Amino acid sequence: MGEKNILDSIIDKLFAFDKNFVYVVLIALFGFVLRSLVALRTKFSADEMVHGTHAIGFISSGKLQIMDESAVWFWLTDFFMKVFGFNVFGIRFASIFFGTLAIIVVYLICKEVSSKEVGLIAAFISAISAYQLDMMEAGMDTTMVFFVLLSLYFFILSIRKESRFYFCLIWLSAGIAVMTKPIGLLFLAPLGLCSLYYHFYKSKSIKIKDYIFVIILLLLIFTPVLTFNYLLYKDKGILDLQFSRFTRISVDTYASIAPTIEGFSLTTLFVNNNGRNRPGFVEGFLFMHFQESIFILISALAGLFFMIKNKNKFIFIFIITFIVPFMFLAGTSLLPNHFVFTSYYAVIFAGYGIYNSSLFLKNKNHQKIFIYAIIILILITSYVKIDNGDSNGFLGSKNELGQMIDFKESSIDENAFILADSRIYRGRIAFMFWDKHYMEGNVFLGALANMDQIPGQEVPIDIYFVECVPDDCGWGGGKVTSDFNDSMENLVSVFGTQNNHVKTINDVYGKPYFNVYKKTVYLKSGIIPVADSLKEWFFYPLNYQPKNKVFDNYQTHTLYDKLLDQAAHAILYLIIILSGLLVILLIYLLHREG
Known part of the structure; x- marks a missing residue:
């Protein structure tokens, strides 16, 4: 009898959920599945191999940030990789997870500015958006946008409910967005302007003490970044990349990547984008055109028109x-x-536009047919874009790096030596083999030429040689020259015999990408520690080990500096906890407000 009562209670609670809550959860789960499928198949960009590899070991490194980015995404991604594995799913899970949660925020925003119907339409469109699906990368942008959207939602709630609680959450969420990626500052500034405008518009006055509180809160949130730069400068006389750009202090530290760092330019914005003969703002809109369904963009323009026409108070x-x-x-x-x-x-605009356009039809059934027809068109065009994109559709094998990692974990002995074809982009090599003894092909050739300088006796070593079949595995831009290619082909001729072949890994198009060969070679035992000492990528040793090779680690020399450093770490950990609590609050608000 007792068990029956418990079961009845559970069933009653399940059926007590608001139907919109159930719809949004189902839409979000659908979006999660799509995001996971695309993430597993899409090939890696060069930037992903920088950011993703730098996330490995970030928590145990004890760092407050890395040289050019804030800490939150790196901490979370390292955590997710510890949970799901140091693989494609783990390294991209932050984008999958927060991209899914962003669908829920889209619904809640639309519900507040319009109606639940608009929210459901916008949420489903968000779930199937080709642009959003295509950005399931090992990067900070999707995670940052989630916190930006959350701050917008809290902004709307604070205006509608005149709530100080939601007012505080605006700046907490926006601050975490900045701590996820510094360009979050670009949203923080207009949020501040809008807050001042709405408060003055509504009450004809501004509560100065509220904004003093905001400044203090943001300074506390940014304490890890400020502390890192203060202590780093005090100990080593250098700053991180972002502070270096604007203060011109320690610019030589980052001279090797200076050509890749563009400052803001009116010429780029309005005249010529890096020789492409079109302005930057046109290029920005072209990203939307090429990445997004045309029916989303048309519906968004309609939504913008209706919002202005209806004098929606949140259009500003x-x-x-x-x-x-x-x-x-x-x-x-x-x-x-x-x-x-x-x-x-x-x-958001598209959901508003589709719903309001349907109202021109007087018959309720015709309105539903119109909405379903537009959504089907969006679904078809989004599918086509994904199918023609870097993932080559939703279904099939993982991308080539994911397959290589799976093979490494299942078939390559822990103490084996991996020789990687240098035609494979260095960041990809680092991500795939960071936890193994490995050496790049061109370095190996140099080591062979200087074997007399390597300590130890000759011993048999099992070498797994990973060949880049298409001759360029991620470098691009003509960086694999004919001489470079010939030197790697010489290695292939030594290791790449049919008898040594153990595995061929195809890309998502079914074409051979990696060939793996195994051969036992007599080499001096000292080559293993030599290889391990060379495991560095983009300014940092892999896994941030050894610590003495991390160029922007600092020492504290006074009690004040030590206490400041400890306080900054405590604040960083608090930010991580608050990020998780905001996710829980989001689900609660969906249940309560949905």
């Missing part, structure tokens, strides 16, 4: 928080991942 915040980041990024940093936030604005 949408426009300002869109234009400011868009124009700044269009004048400095023209990469598709930086503009993914535009897709979330587009689906």
Whole structure:
């Protein structure tokens, strides 16, 4: 009898859920599945191999940040990789997870500015958005956009409910967005302007003490970044990349990547984007055109029209928080991942546009047919874009790196030596083999030429040689020259015999990408520690080990500095905890408000 009562209670609670809550959860789960499938198949970009590899070991490193990015995403990604494995799913899980949660925020925003019906339409469009799906990368942008959207949602709630609690959550979420990726500052500034505008518009006055509190809160949130730079400068006389760009202090430290760092330029924004003969703002809109379904963009324009026509009181915040980041990024940093936030604005407007367009039809059934027809068109065009993109569709094998990692973990002995074809992009080699003894092909050839300088006796060593079949595995830009290619082909001729072949790994198009060969070779035992000592990538040793090779680790020399460092770490850990609590709060608000 007792068990029956418990079961009845559970069933009653399940059926007590608001139907919209169930719909949104189902849409989010659908979005999670799509995001996971695309993440497993999409090939890796060069930037992913920088950021993703730098996330490995970040928690145990004790760092407050890395040289060019804030800490939150790296901490979370390292945590997710510890949970799901140091593989494609683990390294991209932050984008999958927060991209899924962003679907829920889209629904809640639309519900507050319009209706639940608009929210459901926008949420489903967000779930199937080609642009959002394509950005399931090992990068900070999708995670940052989630916290930006959350701050927008809290902003709307604070205005509607005149709630100080939600007012505080605006700045907490926006601050965490900045701590996820510094370009979150581009949203923080217009949020501040909108807050001042709405408060003055509503009460004809501004509560100065509220904004003093905001400044203090943000300074506390940014304490890890400020402390890192203060203590690093005090100990070594250098700053991180972002502070170095604006203060011109220690610019020589980052001279090797100076050509890749573009400052804001009005010429880039309005005249010529890096010789492409079109302005940066046009390039930004082209990202939307090429990455997103045309029916989402058309519906978004309709939604913008209806919002202005209906004098929706929140149109100002949408426009300002869109234009400011868009124009700044269009004048400095023209990469598709930086503009993914535009897709979330587009689906919000699209949901509003589709619903309001349907109201021109008087018959309720005709309205539903119209809405379903547009959604089907969006679904088809989004599928086509994904199918023609880097993932080559949703279904099939993992990308080539994912398969290589699976093979490594299942078939390569822990103490084996991996020789990687140098035609494989260095960041990819680092990500795939960071936990193994490995050496790049060109370095190995140099070691062979200087074997007399390597200590130890000759011993048999099992070598797994990984060949780049297409001759360029991620470098691009003609960096694999004919001489470079010939030197690697010489290695293939030594290791790549049919008798030594153990595995061929295909890319998502079914074409051979890696060949793996195994051969036992007599080499001096000292080559293993030599290889391990060379495991560095983009300024840092892999896994941040050994610590004495981490160029921006600092020492504290006074009690004050030590206490400041400890306080900054405590604040960073608190930010991570608060990030998790915001996720829980989001689900609670969906259940309560949905």
